[in-house]
Amino acid sequence: MKKRQSLLLLIVGICLTVVYLIARGFDLVSWEWTALCAGLGGGLFGAGFSGLVNAHLYRQYPELAREKRIQEEDERNVSLKNQAKAKGYDLMTSLFGGLLLVMAIFRVSLWVVLLGVGVYLAVQGYALYWRFRLDREQ
Numbered sequence: 001m002k003k004r005q006s007l008l009l010l011i012v013g014i015c016l017t018v019v020y021l022i023a024r025g026f027d028l029v030s031w032e033w034t035a036l037c038a039g040l041g042g043g044l045f046g047a048g049f050s051g052l053v054n055a056h057l058y059r060q061y062p063e064l065a066r067e068k069r070i071q072e073e074d075e076r077n078v079s080l081k082n083q084a085k086a087k088g089y090d091l092m093t094s095l096f097g098g099l100l101l102v103m104a105i106f107r108v109s110l111w112v113v114l115l116g117v118g119v120y121l122a123v124q125g126y127a128l129y130w131r132f133r134l135d136r137e138q
Helices: 003-026 031-060 062-073 075-105 110-137
Strands: none
Touching (some): 003 031, 062 075, 075 110
16 A cells, blocks of 8 residues: 555544544444444544554665565465455355345345345346356457
């Protein structure tokens, strides 16, 4: 992550956290929106801060940056990462389908179930698209 991008994430995270504190203190908006600001603010702050720390360390220790770059580009590591993603996708597909079934059984609002089904089908369609595309290339 570039230093400028990390700094932007850090600033946006701090701003969202400040919005959360002000809104919570004066009870300006509902709890859900303030919780969203707190969660996003904390996450963006953490991502930005870690990016800045990494940039500082890589500038201070160039051999560490070189080792990380080699590790990211190594064929074996890339293959392992792709295999882990595939296993995670397989598990997610099963669990997500089961969750949709449970939501339908417990009579969760129809639009929530249909939204979940739409997301599920979009993910499956995307996977199918890439499967066909990669098969054609080989």
